[in-house]
Amino acid sequence: MIFRQFFHHESSTYSYLIADNQTKEAALIDPVKDDTDKYLQILKDLSLKLIYALDTHTHADHITALGPLRDATGCKTVIGEGAAAGCASQYVKDEEVIKVGSLDIKALKTPGHTIESYCYLMSDRIFTGDTLLIRGCGRTDFQNGDSEDLYKSLQRLMTLDKTITVYPAHDYKGWTSSSIGEEANNNPRLQFKTMEEFVDFMNNLNLPNPKMMDIAIPANLQCGNN
Amino acid sequence: MIFRQFFHHESSTYSYLIADNQTKEAALIDPVKDDTDKYLQILKDLSLKLIYALDTHTHADHITALGPLRDATGCKTVIGEGAAAGCASQYVKDEEVIKVGSLDIKALKTPGHTIESYCYLMSDRIFTGDTLLIRGCGRTDFQNGDSEDLYKSLQRLMTLDKTITVYPAHDYKGWTSSSIGEEANNNPRLQFKTMEEFVDFMNNLNLPNPKMMDIAIPANLQCGNN
Numbered sequence: 001m002i003f004r005q006f007f008h009h010e011s012s013t014y015s016y017l018i019a020d021n022q023t024k025e026a027a028l029i030d031p032v033k034d035d036t037d038k039y040l041q042i043l044k045d046l047s048l049k050l051i052y053a054l055d056t057h058t059h060a061d062h063i064t065a066l067g068p069l070r071d072a073t074g075c076k077t078v079i080g081e082g083a084a085a086g087c088a089s090q091y092v093k094d095e096e097v098i099k100v101g102s103l104d105i106k107a108l109k110t111p112g113h114t115i116e117s118y119c120y121l122m123s124d125r126i127f128t129g130d131t132l133l134i135r136g137c138g139r140t141d142f143q144n145g146d147s148e149d150l151y152k153s154l155q156r157l158m159t160l161d162k163t164i165t166v167y168p169a170h171d172y173k174g175w176t177s178s179s180i181g182e183e184a185n186n187n188p189r190l191q192f193k194t195m196e197e198f199v200d201f202m203n204n205l206n207l208p209n210p211k212m213m214d215i216a217i218p219a220n221l222q223c224g225n226n
Numbered sequence: 227m228i229f230r231q232f233f234h235h236e237s238s239t240y241s242y243l244i245a246d247n248q249t250k251e252a253a254l255i256d257p258v259k260d261d262t263d264k265y266l267q268i269l270k271d272l273s274l275k276l277i278y279a280l281d282t283h284t285h286a287d288h289i290t291a292l293g294p295l296r297d298a299t300g301c302k303t304v305i306g307e308g309a310a311a312g313c314a315s316q317y318v319k320d321e322e323v324i325k326v327g328s329l330d331i332k333a334l335k336t337p338g339h340t341i342e343s344y345c346y347l348m349s350d351r352i353f354t355g356d357t358l359l360i361r362g363c364g365r366t367d368f369q370n371g372d373s374e375d376l377y378k379s380l381q382r383l384m385t386l387d388k389t390i391t392v393y394p395a396h397d398y399k400g401w402t403s404s405s406i407g408e409e410a411n412n413n414p415r416l417q418f419k420t421m422e423e424f425v426d427f428m429n430n431l432n433l434p435n436p437k438m439m440d441i442a443i444p445a446n447l448q449c450g451n452n
Contacts, residue, residue, distance in 0.1 A: 007233065007400040035400065045412040174233040174261065176402060186271040 001103060002046060005167065005176060006039075008032040011062035011212065012172050015039075016127055019048045020101025027052040027100045029120060029127045030169045031065035033224045039065065040072055052098055054078040054105070056129025056169055057117040058085060058220050060143060061210040067225030077223055080109065080118035087223035092118065110157065112150020113138030119157065125165040126180070132157055133168045134175040137189045140202050142209070143217070147202040151195045158184050227329060228272060231393065231402060232265075234258040237288035237438065238398050241265075242353055245274045246327025253278040253326045255346060255353045256395045257291035259450045265291065266298055278324055280304040280331070282355025282395055283343040284311060284446050286369060287436040293451030303449055306335065306344035313449035318344065336383065338376020339364030345383065351391040352406070358383055359394045360401040363415045366428050368435070369443070373428040377421045384410050 002019040011032065017039070019026035026048040031039055043050055050073040053066045057080065066077040067087060076089040078098065083091065092098065094109035098120075106121045113130040117138070120127040130138030131153055140147045162181030184190060192198040210216070219226050228245040237258065243265070245252035252274040257265055269276055276299040279292045283306065292303040293313060302315035304324065309317065318324065320335035324346075332347045339356040343364070346353040356364030357379055366373045388407030410416060418424040436442070445452050 005402045007402060009235075009400060038400070045408065174235060174264070176231045176233060182271065 002026070002048070004042065006035065007176075008035055008062060010034070012170050013059075013062050014167065014169055014171065014176070015065075016167060017042065017048075018100060018103060018105070018122070019046070020103050023101035024048050025051045025101040027054060027098070027105065028065070028069065029054050030056055030059070030129065031069060033063040033065045033068055033219075036065045036068045036072070039069065043073070049073075050075040051100060052076050052078055052105075054098070054120060055220075056080075056119065056127060056131075057114045058083055058143065058217060059130075059169075060213045060216050061170075062212060063216050063219045064224040067223030070223070071225070080107065080116045082111075082116035084116075085221045085223060087221070087225065108156070110153035111146065112140055112148075112153045113143075113145055115144035115146070115149075117153070121160070121164075124163070125167055126157070126160065127167050127169070128157065129169045132166060132183060132187075134166065134171055134173075134178045134183070135187050137187070139205060139207055141205065141207065142213075147199040148195060150202065151198045154190060158190065228252070228274070230268065232261060233402075234261055234288060236260070238396050239285075239288050240393065240395055240397065240402070241291075242393060243268065243274075244326060244329060244331070244348070245272070246329050249327035250274050251277050251327040253280060253324070253331065254291070254295065255280050256282055256285070256355065257295060259289040259291045259294055259445075262291045262294045262298070265295065269299070275299075276301040278302050278304055278326060278331075280324070280346060281309075281446075282306075282345065282353060282357075283340045284309055284369065284443060285395075286439045286442050286446075287396075288438060289442050289445045290450040293449030296449070297451070306333065306342045308337075308342035310342075311447045311449060313447070313451065334382070336379035337372065338366055338374075338379045339369075339371055341370035341372070341375075343379070347386070347390075350389070351393055352383070352386065353393050353395075354383065355395045358392060358409060358413075360392065360397055360399075360404045360409070361413050363413070365431060365433055367431070367433065368439070373425040374421060376428065377424045380416060384416065 004017040016029040092107040230243040242255040318333040
């Protein structure tokens with residue numbers, strides 16, 4: 001398996017390339033429009049064929065590269081069922097598996113940060129979008145976010161094997177990965193004793209809106225093609 | 227094996243934590259003084275004992291955490307033979323092996339970016355400091371840098387197995403890792419046909435000095451303890 005993590009400085013977004021080393025088929029997860037040329041370059045450098053570009057959810061802080069990548073490569077674009085964007089090639093359901101050569105990417109429906117947030121699970125790693133961050137979790141105060149849903153989604157993730165590597169869609173402090181076990185033990189958002197305590201905490205964060213929100217959400221509802 | 231990559235935003239420095247999952251012994255490579263508390267936190271979170279803090283060379287763009295980590299944990303501090311810093315616990319030679327539990331870290335002397343630049347090789351990955359960057363290499367115009375030496379050091383790295391993952395000390399474009407094979411094929415600094423062409427190119431880069439240089443080098447000669 002080929003694996004690369006990319007960092008978009010302006011929005012502190014992590015994007016991921018996975019590819020089957022034999023068939024050379026590849027997928028990109030949460031790619032950022034600004035970096036489209038970089039993705040196309042590494043696909044060329046490694047002689048890979050992009051067959052899927054997947055978003056974990058409709059991002060509010062950067063514009064997705066799904067549309068530009070589909071235009072450039074003919075790949076399928078994938079988001080979770082329930083997303084308002086009408087522009088994707090495929091809307092995955094809970095536990096649906098996307099195949100990239102011999103690699104399986106299983107979609108897990110994990111609403112809460114947004115109503116259509118999904119995580120993408122592989123055998124030894126999971127791409128958690130904004131559902132589970134390193135020592136944190138996504139906010140729940142816009143885009144039909146729901147703190148109760150997020151609590152349940154995080155609980156679901158915590159049933160996974162503790163050794164699974166966690167790759168989030170963002171980090172703001174210089175962390176690049178974690179594990180399910182590490183987050184179970186050390187993530188402060190996972191230490192509340194009851195759902196009510198978590199919900200109360202999340203509902204009182206009073207965060208400002210993301211800087212890019214008014215631009216990013218309308219653009220992402222068009223898959224970045226505008 | 228436990229492995230974590232950290233990113234220091236201000237200097238675009240990557241630092242690395244490696245640890246034996248059984249013995250819980252750990253090492254940090256190229257740690258940044260600003261992030262000392264972060265390293266101490268993750269060591270605590272993962273119940274690890276830091277036994278080594280290693281620098282690949284005397285950095286000019288950030289202050290090392292070697293001294294602060296030794297003060298906080300009692301770990302040994304390691305740099306390459308030939309470094310002007312008199313404050314390290316141990317000066318490794320070419321091909322010397324540092325043991326972290328069952329993990330071997332082999333020092334490879336790779337002068338060029340600086341006269342005492344080393345890379346640290348493990349079974350499936352190499353920490354290349356500023357010797358080999360992703361699609362680039364370190365500059366050679368200060369700290370006894372030498373373009374001929376760097377050419378030879380890069381050639382030496384290119385004799386390693388192509389599948390070995392490359393983890394550099396810096397990246398400025400959002401790349402987090404590469405491989406020996408990927409760099410052999412795609413790094414523009416490795417495409418010169420002769421050493422003379424490489425040397426001529428490197429000697430005419432005319433780069434400004436690093437912003438932190440006048441602070442970082444004197445501080446690093448004291449292992450960050452000043």
